[in-house]
Amino acid sequence: MWAYLVTLSVLGGLVLYFGFAGALYYAFYVRRRDQPEAWKIQPKRFLSQKVHRWAMLIAASNLMFGGLLSGSFAYYVLTGGPVALYLQVDDYGWAYTVFSTVVGFVLVEAGAYYVHRLFHNRWLFRKFHRWHHRCVAPTPFTATTIHPVELLFFQASAFLPAIVFPMWAGSFIAILVYVLLFNIMDHSGIEIRHSFPWQSSSRYHDDHHVHFHCNYGQNLMIFDRLHGTLRRQKRRYGVTVFGGKGTPAGEEHDGPPPFVDYS
Numbered sequence: 001m002w003a004y005l006v007t008l009s010v011l012g013g014l015v016l017y018f019g020f021a022g023a024l025y026y027a028f029y030v031r032r033r034d035q036p037e038a039w040k041i042q043p044k045r046f047l048s049q050k051v052h053r054w055a056m057l058i059a060a061s062n063l064m065f066g067g068l069l070s071g072s073f074a075y076y077v078l079t080g081g082p083v084a085l086y087l088q089v090d091d092y093g094w095a096y097t098v099f100s101t102v103v104g105f106v107l108v109e110a111g112a113y114y115v116h117r118l119f120h121n122r123w124l125f126r127k128f129h130r131w132h133h134r135c136v137a138p139t140p141f142t143a144t145t146i147h148p149v150e151l152l153f154f155q156a157s158a159f160l161p162a163i164v165f166p167m168w169a170g171s172f173i174a175i176l177v178y179v180l181l182f183n184i185m186d187h188s189g190i191e192i193r194h195s196f197p198w199q200s201s202s203r204y205h206d207d208h209h210v211h212f213h214c215n216y217g218q219n220l221m222i223f224d225r226l227h228g229t230l231r232r233q234k235r236r237y238g239v240t241v242f243g244g245k246g247t248p249a250g251e252e253h254d255g256p257p258p259f260v261d262y263s
Helices: 002-030 049-078 094-118 122-127 129-134 148-164 169-186 202-211 222-227
Strands: none
Touching: 002 049, 002 169, 049 129, 049 148, 094 148, 094 169, 094 222, 122 129, 129 148, 148 169, 169 202
């Protein structure tokens, strides 16, 4: 059973990731490569073939490692491991299931924000997270191009809500799939404005790759706004400007400048 769940998780992740990323890549980076000004957030910047091949290899390796972890977690749940997940909606009813799905999504987002911000610590960034930032102009294939140590932290933060907060297992799986698909879009380098009011545009995360130490959120901007790490207008950012808040580009007489609008 364990081998079956791990195999299903690995293959499912690879097919979902490379199928969706491949469709986006073909539609824009292949068919419209000669028109980057019409769709690309950074139209003058493309990854070199060498870096892109490396990024795809790391992404694939992490998907297999992540599938091993996810499949093992599923086995742990199905064999009676102590978790807060429930398998039948009738156990709590539809009203609570919808409510807990929203809360679960916010908890997963909070974990991603704080882990991501942690890895922008000066030492952790240079030791681990710098891998991800080799892709200054990300593509759909670079969403999971991270150091495996960092992957462990992100996976743990994603699993934690399922251990402590009662949530329907179907909702939890849907949240993880949603996060993966929108991470692919937001790493695509393609100008995308999402229809969901809570979901930031793809430029929000693309700016994180350009400016490095800001915009740590995954799907929501609420934690960046709360902590002041959302990129501000007229602030200087860069690979050596740590802390998430940039440095003043000039005098600031009336308090900090406004945040950049990513709606």
